[in-house]
Amino acid sequence: MTEGRHARQLHLMRAASVLGITVHDRMPELGVDLVVYRHGGRSVPVLEGRYDHELRARDFFLTEDKHTTKLLLREAGFTTPRGFAFAFSDSTSSDDGVDLPRLAAFAAEAYAALTAHHADVAASVAPVVAKPRAGMRGDAVRMDLVTAAAVAEHIAERRHLFRSWIVEEQVDGKDLRLQLVDGELIAACVREPASVTGDGRTPLAELIEEHRAAVTAANPDNQLIVDAETQALVRAQGLGLDDVPATDRVVRLKRTANLAKGGVAVDVTSSLHPDFGPWAASVAELFGTRILAIDALCVTPRDPPTAATILEVNTAPEWVHHTFSREGTHDIATRVLRSWFDL
Known part of the structure; x- marks a missing residue:
């Protein structure tokens, strides 16, 4: 069964057969991409080919x-992009605009702080990145935002998808x-x-x-x-x-x-x-x-x-x-x- 199955799991299943590891596919009975691998008295359940038993x-x-x-x-001591976090209020729905003035103020402050070191360049050409604080596969990530208004607009249009956001410097x-x-x-x-x-x-x-x-x-x-x-x-x-x-x-x-x-x-x-x-x-x-x-x-x-x-x-x-x-x-x-x- 491959429908709904992630490529990661398929690669694991094929490799397991070569290594002599028993594959117990639970997808037909549970409807989720779960496989239990067994060898030497040990069982390892793996969801979608990457969420394993040891992941805390x-x-x-x-x-x-x-x-x-x-x-x-x-x-x-590691280098990371400078950035600022923003979260919509718990009471904010996807339809109201309660937090939009606060978002606009945050975007203005964050953009100004992140582009301050570009003092010799017009602020409108210093790009920043806006992305969900917890996201995967590049969803809702936007690069090359060159104004505070563009930052606020990007986040506001997707506030029904993600509550918490990061605005950070764009590093080449x-x-x-x-x-x-x-x-x-x-x-x-x-x-x-x-x-x-x-x-x-x-x-x-x-x-x-x-x-x-x-x-x-x-x-x-x-x-x-x-x-x-x-x-x-x-x-x-x-x-x-x-x-x-x-x-x-x-x-x-x-x-x-x-x-x-x-x-x-x-x-x-x-x-x-x-x-x-x-x-x-x-x-x-x-x-x-x-x-x-x-x-x-x-x-x-x-x-x-x-x-x-x-x-x-x-x-x-x-x-x-x-x-x-x-x-x-x-x-x-x-x-x-x-x-x-x-x-």
């Missing part, structure tokens, strides 16, 4: 709260994902926002459809959707969906590099600076989970991590993209199973 609620909810995670990392750099198992850095990739490259013959709409099909074929959990963000980006590049991009012209389709929205993972494990290993391990020590991923920004993965900025930490990470990343792939499923069963 404390660590999961701590890292789900991106603002608290950043505070913890900063106290430990490569979007680096580091995957750890048992405190060891085992895979690294740079994630690139969804884009297509013109060939001088094919309309943009067809290029997008080809990319969408490739993304979904690699991981059915990921989808490239031509939404308002995509349409605005295309227009900003002087194109329409029926236009034919010139040969080798790269057309950007998303602002963020989330793979769930059509981004691409490029493996950099072999070229990663060796200092990233102990650096990432010291991050993992703060959370104490076997499986951990770090999202960071860096100038280049070849440089030491001293200048890297940590965006967030994931104790229940999406790891399957390492199995289809460009320039190199990794069998994360086998490594995870070996960790659980001490194989």
Whole structure:
């Protein structure tokens, strides 16, 4: 049964059969993507291929709260983006405007504070990021906000989806994902926002459809959707969906590099600076989970991590993209199973 099943779980099930681990699929009877893996007298229940038996609620909810995670990392000496948190009142419904003046005031103060160091540049061109304080897969994340009003508008339009928000400085750099198992850095990739490259013959709409099909074929959990963000980006590049991009012209389709929205993972494990290993391990020590991923920004993965900025930490990470990343792939499923069963 694959309907409703996450790609992570499928990879784990296949790897388990090779390792001689018994697979007890509970999805047919329960209707949820739950599998119990058994070997050597030990049972490991796994939900959706990433929520495992050792994941403590404390660590999961701590890292789900991106603002608290950043505070913890900063106290430990790591670099994180400067940011401010905002929460709508409990009494605020999705339809009323009780908190909107307070939101506008917060956005003005946060934007002014985050862009103050751009004193020699017009404040209207200093970008910031607004995102949910606890969100996944890049939902409602908006980059390149260049006015306080734009910050407030973005949050206000989505206040029915998320109650708590972060506004933080936008840091330039490569979007680096580091995957750890048992405190060891085992895979690294740079994630690139969804884009297509013109060939001088094919309309943009067809290029997008080809990319969408490739993304979904690699991981059915990921989808490239031509939404308002995509349409605005295309227009900003002087194109329409029926236009034919010139040969080798790269057309950007998303602002963020989330793979769930059509981004691409490029493996950099072999070229990663060796200092990233102990650096990432010291991050993992703060959370104490076997499986951990770090999202960071860096100038280049070849440089030491001293200048890297940590965006967030994931104790229940999406790891399957390492199995289809460009320039190199990794069998994360086998490594995870070996960790659980001490194989």
